[in-house]
Amino acid sequence: MYYPYHPRYYYPGYWPIRLYEDVNPDFLQQSAHQSKKLMQDASKVLDKLSESKDFDAELMHAAQVSDQDKVERLIHSIGITSEVDINYNPDGLRLEFKTKVAEIDCCKLHVALRWR
Template sequence: MHYFYQPRFNQPPYTRQNVYLPVANAQIVNLHPLFEHLNPMNPNYLHYVVQQQPNQNPQPSNRPPYPPVDADILYESANQSNKLMKEASMVLGKLASSKEFGARLMDVAQRSNTKEVERLIQSVGITSDVVVYYNPDGLEMEFRARNLDCCKLSISMRWR
């Protein structure tokens, strides 16, 4: 028993448009004259032909399309984040302009007086909620928008 493979390509064989199907699933086209006497429908005979691949839909049909875009929440979050950045800038400006303020903040943090650390930061004039974390190496402030769970701004500073 012999197996023959005689491809006949109308296009280059390794392009994306080509699909190679067994003879049983495709029509035979342009057999090479040397092999015309062979019966390609014989299951022992393997012959492939080139067929164009159908256009693929980039989005599967069983998946619903994306929902319509609503930018209201993003708009509100961006506005709140802008406010948080301004307030964080106020705190950073106070720390950058006053060594006394920074020394006082470090002193109460070393004494583990969290309420006083938060009071000092609020004394700059911010209205957002601030969660303060500190350790012997530095300070981290997390600014959060009041009454909204849309955004937060975290700033870490090192003092050692």
């Protein structure tokens, strides 16, 4: 028998049925809760950087001379509780706030700031 088109277009049940797992919003809810904490810590850092030129100058000088320990001390002195990776270059600062839920990496928040 000759079919001018592929047979599956004529038989609606031909396509395989794709089954999905039941959804469980618990992990998403926990991730959102942890992300709010990351945002609070990022907000603390941004508040400090936007309010204190002396702090900014000290941070930029430490970065300019590649004093990683001092840069980290300054950022942590703001009172953040989240884990944060701190990277800088001659043009600016990049902070990556991160956390876990049930020992699984779940949430990251990147903040990139330029000073040149």
